[in-house]
Amino acid sequence: MKKFFIGLVLGxxxxxxxxxxxxxxxxxxxxxxxxxxxxxxRVKERTGEMIEDTKEAIHDATKPVRDKLKK
Known part of the structure; x- marks a missing residue:
């Protein structure tokens, strides 16, 4: 029992x-x-990542409209 408690404490x-x-x-x-x-x-780093992700999402969402306008 003594070994068990010693192992428990060390663990x-x-x-x-x-x-x-x-x-x-x-x-x-x-x-x-x-x-x-x-x-x-940490906040600056995470917000920078979020802004980049948002820019990419907006770019992807508006791509079909931009392609139509170019034609």
Whole structure:
């Protein structure tokens, strides 16, 4: 029983930082307590991606009309 509890404690000690890193979507063996990337940088990156996706969708949606106007 003593070995079981020692294994349980060691497993918790190892799995806790790995779980934090997995939740943050960072490499598993990195420092789980390191500072997060700046929230403004993350928002800028995601909005830039969203704008590009939106531009592509609008371009694809209006392509048939533009082709008709060229004829």
């Amino acid at each position: 918790l000690i190892v799995s806790f930082p790995l779980g934090i890193n997995f939740g943050k979507d960072v490499p598993l063996l990195s420092n789980p307590f390191a500072a997060k990337p700046d929230i403004t940088e």
